[in-house]
Amino acid sequence: MIVVGCISGTSVDGIDVAVAELDGAADGRLLLRPLGAHTHSWSPATREALLALLPPATTTAAEVCRLDVVAGREIAEAVASAIDDFAGGSADLVVSHGQTVHHWVDGTTAHGGLQLGQPAAIVERTGLPVVSDVRSRDIAAGGQGAPLAGTLDLLLLRGLSRAGALLNLGGIANVSVASPSGVAAFDTGPANCLIDAAVSAATSGTQRYDADGRLAAAGTIDAQLLERLLAEPYYALPAPKSTGRELFTTDYLASYECDVELADLVATLTELTAVTVADALRPYGVTDVYGSGGGVRNPVLMDRLAIHLAPARLTTSDALGLPVDDKEGYLMALIGYLTWHGIPGVLTGPDGRALTGAATPRVLGRISPGDKPLRLPEPGVTPRSLRVVD
Ligand SMILES: Nc1ncnc2c1ncn2[C@@H]1O[C@H](COP(=O)(O)OP(=O)(O)O)[C@@H](O)[C@H]1O
Ligand SMILES: [Mg+2]
Structure with a gap:
């Protein structure tokens, strides 16, 4: 049909x-x-x-x-x-x-x-x-x-007789994992929503996202701010779990009183996504991660993810037949x-x-x-x- x-x-x-x-x-x-x-x-x-x-x-x-x-x-x-x-x-x-x-x-x-x-x-x-x-x-x-993506992702991996993880980088990041260490599908935390919120706020909405990761590429990761952001309790919750923009609101960052340049803030938030995704996947020991969603168009996010996910390989869902x-x-x-x-x-x-x-x-x-x-x-x-x- x-x-x-x-x-x-x-x-x-x-x-x-x-x-x-x-x-x-x-x-x-x-x-x-x-x-x-x-x-x-x-x-x-x-x-x-x-x-x-x-x-x-x-x-x-x-x-x-x-x-x-x-x-x-x-x-x-x-x-x-x-x-x-x-x-x-x-x-x-x-x-x-x-x-x-x-x-x-x-x-x-x-x-x-x-x-x-x-x-x-x-x-x-x-x-x-x-x-x-x-x-x-x-x-x-x-x-x-949520996430419901696990249904398509895991059936697709089974059809190809592959182990691995699919990672969707939308506003929120979700993963579906099939590995010898376990099967799971859950939201890891923000993918683009905090980056989008920071860019929109700083540009009064004239820019809505960090196009091609240009701001992140120009900025420097603020290690202290990153450490504070990583203390968010959501990341330590066990799966299954899901989240949304009720937690990662447009003024989520305001509570962190982060007085840093926009480029540095965006570099730090990009790193936050990469680190939280990689930390969430690490216990599963996957060898291949297939990305999808708008975040794969951000080369800085993809570079940082590839670094934190290594030795797992990062490609995209196109490799599995779905753009x-x-x-x-x-x-x-x-x-x-x-x-x-x-x-x-x-x-x-x-x-x-x-x-x-x-x-x-x-x-x-x-x-x-x-x-x-x-x-x-x-x-x-x-x-x-x-x-x-x-
Ligand atoms: N060229 C690009 N450079 C950087 N980020 C991008 C680019 N294209 C899309 N994005 C990001 O992807 C988001 C949209 O992704 P999408 O998968 O549609 O998310 P959702 O499922 O939440 O709608 C945008 O808000 C933006 O943050
Ligand atoms: Mg969308």
Whole structure:
């Protein structure tokens, strides 16, 4: 079946849409054929309004309602153009993650989360059934609801019979690990969100990120500040764990009273990401790390990561068949395919619990019917592996 997956990550930079043909075999081998993907920018007004909603800001129910509708309409346009561009105008299912505006966690306990982007707008625009709200069921079962990337990443590694770790460098960094020392999927901490916040604040929003790592390259790491930042308790929590911009807020750095030049601050925050990712992966002894997400476009971040991860080799998810910018869109397509077939969207960990920490893996999401009567297929087989095919 042809599934359109879409998500806007914690960076709130755009709606990633990917179209995939997915086919499951009775023996548990799942095939994913990427048909194409693009990132559809949020309109500047919507982006500003979404960012203005994030903690530590306060908001109103009226603004949450308005943005749910407006975001839903923009996602609907992004989905419709992807169906035209990559699927010849027709698809079977849409999976929309929406924009996370709150991830409610307390230590290693997740209580809930809220994603905006009304699925009804997508149904109205495309006529297709839409799977949305993909995190809540896992959280209700005691899981983190995040990161969900472990499902795609680990099935992909199994399909290639490889050990290793996948690392997504979005606003937050998450890893999926399969090694002789363990299997896990968790958020390590910030990837780009603190860098973006520092650059935006210092330039009054004229620059939103450290383009090509130029500031970090010009700066010097402030060892004392780095040490203070590394004392953040989140890094020492055991997996499974997840985090977001509720902890790493735009004014997170203000509490550190760091009176350093912007370039030095950005160099230090870039190092913070590299060190926290490498520290999180070290116990697993992986030999290969495959990066994805916008952070792989930052050469300083990639250089520092390569240094701290050594002797493990750092490449990108392209080496596994999934382009760095498109992996999260394809992840959503996979999650929706699983839901449609009544299959849990999270894998089982070594202890029998879901990798997210839920009691057992659950079927994720809510289904909004499309224009045709909703007819679900017979439940499918839980996949053992996934292969990306041309
Ligand atoms: N050329 C680049 N140089 C440095 N950083 C970049 C570059 N391109 C993208 N980024 C970083 O990647 C982020 C977006 O990554 P993305 O994977 O879309 O994150 P998310 O999943 O949170 O939306 C940007 O906010 C920016 O920090
Ligand atoms: Mg993004």
